[in-house]
Amino acid sequence: MPSEAPGHRSASPHAAAEGVLLHASAAHQPMQAHAHVHAHAAPRPWRLAPALRASVAWHAALGVTAAVSPPLWPWALGAAAANHLLLVAGGLTPRSSLLGPNIVRLPAAAMSRREVALTFDDGPDPEATPRVLDLLDEAGTRATFFCIGRLARRHPALVREIVARGHRVENHGDSHAKATALYGPRRLRADIVAAQETLADITGQRPRFFRPLGGFRSIWLDPLLQQLDLRLACWTRRGFDAAEGNAAIVYRRLARNLGPGDILLLHDGQAALTAARTPVSLDVLPRLLGTLREAALQPVTLADAVPPA
Ligand SMILES: [Zn+2]
DSSP states (O other): OOTTOTTOOTTSHHHHHTTOOOOTTGGGOGGGOOOOOOTTSSOOOOOOOHHHHHHHHHHHHHHHHHHHOGGGHHHHHHHHHHHHHHHHHHHHOTTOOTTSOOBOBOOHHHHHTTEEEEEEEEEOOTTHHHHHHHHHHHTTOOOEEEEOHHHHHHOHHHHHHHHHTTOEEEEOOSSOOGGGGGOOHHHHHHHHHHHHHHHHHHHSSOOOEEOOGGGOOOTTHHHHHHHTTOEEBOOSEEOOTTTOOOHHHHHHHHHTTOOTTBEEEEESSSOOBOTTSSBHHHHHHHHHHHHHHHTTOEEEOHHHHSOOO
16 A cells, blocks of 8 residues: 555554544554554444334334233234334335434535535546546545545555645445445445445545445444444435436536535446437536536535534
8 A cells, every 4th residue: 555645644643533543553553553443442332223223122012912911912912013114114224314314415514615515426447536536636625535436446546636726535234235234234344344344545535435236225224324433325306317317417417506515426436328429417416516616516525524423
């Protein structure tokens, strides 16, 4: 790992202020200090989302009811199943907060500064990411890249380039496997930690936000994110540019009701292709940046707009 990685000043107090966690042993060996993510470093008190607390209480009440009055057990079973369906529905709704806190809009202070956040998922991509970086540079704009750990290991220089040009890299999981939302707690944790360690090692900056594939999540995610000191960040609006190759349609979806505080989701990786076989987000971005400028909206990174918890 090159020592000139941006933000890789692990031995200084400044690094700690940036949220770079050190291994306790590494702190005494500055030459070997790595910006490793320490999954066990800061155990925080565990807060179960209110909906999950209510579900636990609901199950206990149903258990007692069925035990006291056995004829009621089919009803209790149905009531438990209904509860499970509700939790699954919450997990399949990207902008829902049912399973725990979910950032879908920038905080009030950022809104009052007319800030918005452009976020790019599924990179790094050797073809699209450099062109996205050039377009952002031309507009003097900062953005947030939710990178896939597995791809970051394949293109580490590209990930370093994202940070070197003033943007932030955040955690989009390691495998980006479609089944992630069905993973049990151990496997899900391993996937998030692998991406976290990869991205922190490459950039010297520890991701602060996690975005699950498609925004889908299970009841295991919120407790894990609390343990790993990550915050769930979804979006206000998306153009579905991973599926829609028509730039005008993608642009319209993103620009409709555009206003301060919006978090917009685009893709640098796995973007749908236009008729001219270029990633559609590259066609949409210049127009979108122009619209933001005309509306006097200021693109910032999520990390800049959302203060640490
Ligand atoms: Zn994704």
